[in-house]
Amino acid sequence: MNDTRSPLQTFAIYLGALLILVWSGGPFIWQFSTSFQLDKALTSGSPSLIPHPFTLEHYYNAFVEKQLHRYVWNSLVVSLATTFLCLFVGSLAAFALSRLNIKGRFGILMVILSVSMFPQIALVGPLYLVATNLGLLDTYTALIITYLALGLPLVTWVLFGYFETLPREIDEAARMDGVSAPGLLWRIILPMSLPSLVTTGLLAFITAWNEFLFALAFTSNIDRQTIPVGIANFTNLYYVPWGDIAAASAVVTVPLILLVLFFQRHIIEGLTQGGVKE
Amino acid sequence: MSAAATIPSVGRPRRLGKALPGALWALLLLTPAFVSLASVSFYPIVNGLYLSLTNTSLITQEQDFTGFSNYVELWGDPQFWNAWWHTIWFTTASTVLETVIGLGMALILCEAFKGRGLVRAAMLVPWAMPTVVTSKMFGWLFDGQHGIINYLLLHAGLIDQNINWYGSTDTAMITIIIADVWKTTPFMALLLLTGLQTVPNSLIEAARMDGAKGWITFWYIRLPLLMPTLLIAGLFRALDAFRVFDLVYVLTGGGPADSTETLSTLSYKVLFSTLQFGYGSAVSTAMFVTEGVIALVFCLYLVRQIRRAQ
Numbered sequence: 001m002n003d004t005r006s007p008l009q010t011f012a013i014y015l016g017a018l019l020i021l022v023w024s025g026g027p028f029i030w031q032f033s034t035s036f037q038l039d040k041a042l043t044s045g046s047p048s049l050i051p052h053p054f055t056l057e058h059y060y061n062a063f064v065e066k067q068l069h070r071y072v073w074n075s076l077v078v079s080l081a082t083t084f085l086c087l088f089v090g091s092l093a094a095f096a097l098s099r100l101n102i103k104g105r106f107g108i109l110m111v112i113l114s115v116s117m118f119p120q121i122a123l124v125g126p127l128y129l130v131a132t133n134l135g136l137l138d139t140y141t142a143l144i145i146t147y148l149a150l151g152l153p154l155v156t157w158v159l160f161g162y163f164e165t166l167p168r169e170i171d172e173a174a175r176m177d178g179v180s181a182p183g184l185l186w187r188i189i190l191p192m193s194l195p196s197l198v199t200t201g202l203l204a205f206i207t208a209w210n211e212f213l214f215a216l217a218f219t220s221n222i223d224r225q226t227i228p229v230g231i232a233n234f235t236n237l238y239y240v241p242w243g244d245i246a247a248a249s250a251v252v253t254v255p256l257i258l259l260v261l262f263f264q265r266h267i268i269e270g271l272t273q274g275g276v277k278e
Numbered sequence: 279m280s281a282a283a284t285i286p287s288v289g290r291p292r293r294l295g296k297a298l299p300g301a302l303w304a305l306l307l308l309t310p311a312f313v314s315l316a317s318v319s320f321y322p323i324v325n326g327l328y329l330s331l332t333n334t335s336l337i338t339q340e341q342d343f344t345g346f347s348n349y350v351e352l353w354g355d356p357q358f359w360n361a362w363w364h365t366i367w368f369t370t371a372s373t374v375l376e377t378v379i380g381l382g383m384a385l386i387l388c389e390a391f392k393g394r395g396l397v398r399a400a401m402l403v404p405w406a407m408p409t410v411v412t413s414k415m416f417g418w419l420f421d422g423q424h425g426i427i428n429y430l431l432l433h434a435g436l437i438d439q440n441i442n443w444y445g446s447t448d449t450a451m452i453t454i455i456i457a458d459v460w461k462t463t464p465f466m467a468l469l470l471l472t473g474l475q476t477v478p479n480s481l482i483e484a485a486r487m488d489g490a491k492g493w494i495t496f497w498y499i500r501l502p503l504l505m506p507t508l509l510i511a512g513l514f515r516a517l518d519a520f521r522v523f524d525l526v527y528v529l530t531g532g533g534p535a536d537s538t539e540t541l542s543t544l545s546y547k548v549l550f551s552t553l554q555f556g557y558g559s560a561v562s563t564a565m566f567v568t569e570g571v572i573a574l575v576f577c578l579y580l581v582r583q584i585r586r587a588q
Contacts, residue, residue, distance in 0.1 A: 009492075016386040023463050024400040026409065030426055031415045036371050043424045044553035093311035100304040110309070118516075119521045119569055121542040122562040125549045126329065128537045149318030152311060181303040193568050210408035212524045213542075217550060228410040232528045242418045249411045260406040268468055 028253070035059070035246035042243060065247035068248050070222055071230035078140055078226060079208040082147040086204040089148065090155035095185045097156075098163035099171060109160065116153035117186075124217050131218055138224045146214050151204040158203070162196035163189060168197060199266040202259060209256065227252045284302060323566070327559070329559035336553035348560035360536055360562060361544040362568070364451065368540060369572075372458045373516045377508065380466030381457065387471050391437035402466035409461070416457040420444060444530050447537040454538055457525055462518075466511060474500060475508030506584060513576045520569050541565040 006196050007012075029049075034042060062068045093112075097105045127146065128137075136142040161278065168191065174184045190197070212228040219225045231252070234245050245277035330348055334341045352358050387398065404412070419428050422442035431437045444453040477500050485495045523542035526532060532539035532547070545565065549558035 010391075013386055013391050015390050016382075016413045017391055017393065020383050020386065020464070020467075021397050021400055023460070024397075027419055027460065028403055030419065034418065045424075045429075047426055047429055048425075089310040089314060092307040096304045096307035099562050100301070100307070101299075102304050102308075106290065108308075112315065115315050117517050117569075118323060119542070119562065119565055121521065121523060121545045122326050122559075123319060123322040124420050124546070125555055125559055125562065126325035127318065128549075129325075129555070130322075144316075146318055149314045152314055156311060174506055181307075185307075206406060210410075212408075212410050212527075213546070217546075218529075228408050228524070231408075231414060232410050234414070240349070241370055242421070242424075245414045246418065249415060253407050253411055256406050256408075257403055260402045264402055267402065268398075268472070 001038045020222075022029040022085075028257075031246045032250050034243060035250045037243065040242055041059070041178070048205055058241075058243040059251075061241070061244045062247045066230070066234060066244065066248070067222060068230065069249060071225060071227045072252065074140070074224055075209055078143045078147065079205050081140070081144045082151060082208040083201050083205045085144065085148045086151040086155045087201050089178040090152055090159055090200065091185070091190060091193075091197070093156045094159035094163055095150075095189060098160050099184065100181060109157065112153050112156055120150075120213055124213060127214070128217055138220075138221050139218050140224065143208075143215060143224075143226070146218075147204075147211060150211065151207045154207070158200045159193070162193055166192055166257065175231045195266060199263060199269075202263055202267065206260075208255065209252075233275060282347070289576050299403075326559045326563055326566075329555055330557075330563045331523075333557045334554075334556040334559075336555060344556070347566075351557065351586075352560050352564060357536065357539070357544065358564070361541050362537045364538065365522070365540045365565075365568075368455060368458075369449065369516055369520060371455050372462075372519045373512055375455070375459045376463045376466050376515055377512050380463050380470055380511075381504075381508070383464065383467035384470035384474055387467065388474050391439050401468060404461045406466040407461070408523035410528050411463050412457060415524050416453065417529055418459075419463070420456075423462075425529070444538075445534060447535050450534060450538045454522075454529060458519065458522065458530065461504050461525075462515065468503065468516060469511045470477055470507060473504050477503045495542075505587070506580070509576070509580045509583060512579070513573065516570060516576065517573060519559045520565075520572065541568075 033049050033051055036054050036056070037048075038053060038055050038057065041048070041052065096102065097109060102108065131137050131142045170188055170192075171184060174188055179187070209226075211226070212226060212232065215226045215229045216232070219229060222230075231245065231248050234241065234248060319527050331343060332341055332346060333344045333347075383401075389396065406475055407415075419425055420443035422428070422440060422445050425440075425443070427443070428437070428440045431493065432440065441449060444450045481499055482495050490498075521542055522540055523546065526538050526540050527546065530538045532543045542565070545558055545562040546562055548554055552558075
């Protein structure tokens, strides 16, 4: 198709591509650059993309004054626990729906998927009352239980789609060898699904890492608050510390971006299978 | 497979001992997922429905059944309708912008060019970033005094003086819509791209042979074939946009002068600032109902579109 393009069309395509690149990367690059600039330079009225002079002051403030590492630790605990639970529960459900003959399995899938469309603000009030009664406020447990349910629909959906692509012949062969249903899942299906498990795990991790509403409602103490709550509360008494915020943003976003870039191919494929392709 | 014929006689006694019937296994394996979704999603919805019929308050410790009085109050509450209209406006504007711009991006990505992999990878950055971080980032980009957006617009001669973007009632909602469009459009584009790639190339080639110009092949071949994908992606986006919370709560907190208050932020304030769980649940239930109506209308339209296409 390339040879039929006029120079003008080629120019338009490259211009469009450049605009998309600036749109997607520009704001974060500016945020990243901000994190290395002195407040004086930021408010001087002549902004520059290259930090001059270069400073690590904001990173010092973020970690020493605002204790960013404690939020990072809380987020890591909650997100990793959520990820593994989601993969465990999700793969059981996806396996049952894909491999064991269940009546109305598409109905069940639709119900599971539609749950993810419930407005979360309608859940947070009643769950807050439950957490209060069970003494679960300010605990990792409350967040993990909630995030498991938030991540589960997508994880089940994507894993189901992947399991469906695995040939049915292996089920038959396993059954003839006397392998029971969980054996089939654990010893045969899961090892074959490693790429999909990595992607879905990453999706569950991102969901938990970025969640704000429930973390805001359920935690009031730096011992349990996660990164989004920490960053939302990053304000000083008399001014907004944009540099410190930028530093914290960079710390919590750069690892995520690297992970996503590394797995980008799988993410796009994983998310678009089934749902939109039909 | 030639050995298969002999296996049943051997396999049978073994299986009797350790395997449950398939149906029982299915039930067992689905149970954890059902328990999780039932307790964290279904129970709260039902409980919220009940709470909305009571005067539950964590301050007065009351919890009496009051029938529909919360809903009567809601109907006459200007704050609720203010938030309702803001949410509808935000949902409509951001969904339309994201779908149209996303389609434009997808059409560019459909063409072969150098560095396409890089562009596609970069498009995942806004999606992966925590919304709270996006919110703070736009707070800095659109800062009324030192924001880079004001600086660029001023130097390009597009504005005469700094705009107090999210600090003024005229522009605060626009700023939030821009932030949302920034964050979700690239991902929308990637979804639409996979839809576009399923349109057979032979169709487009054939049209070109017949002398059809680029935009005619787009209008008469690609767009109609893409329509189901476009509508489904739009539906999911609209339902998501309708629940907007993080962006508003962190950037403006619903202000200035309630000009960016949405249903989610209003519910949150009624629930957790005034601790009126009864009235707050009525607000969130009303929101749930509105969302259900949007989904229903969208689905009916979708079904009709697909029927007509057949």
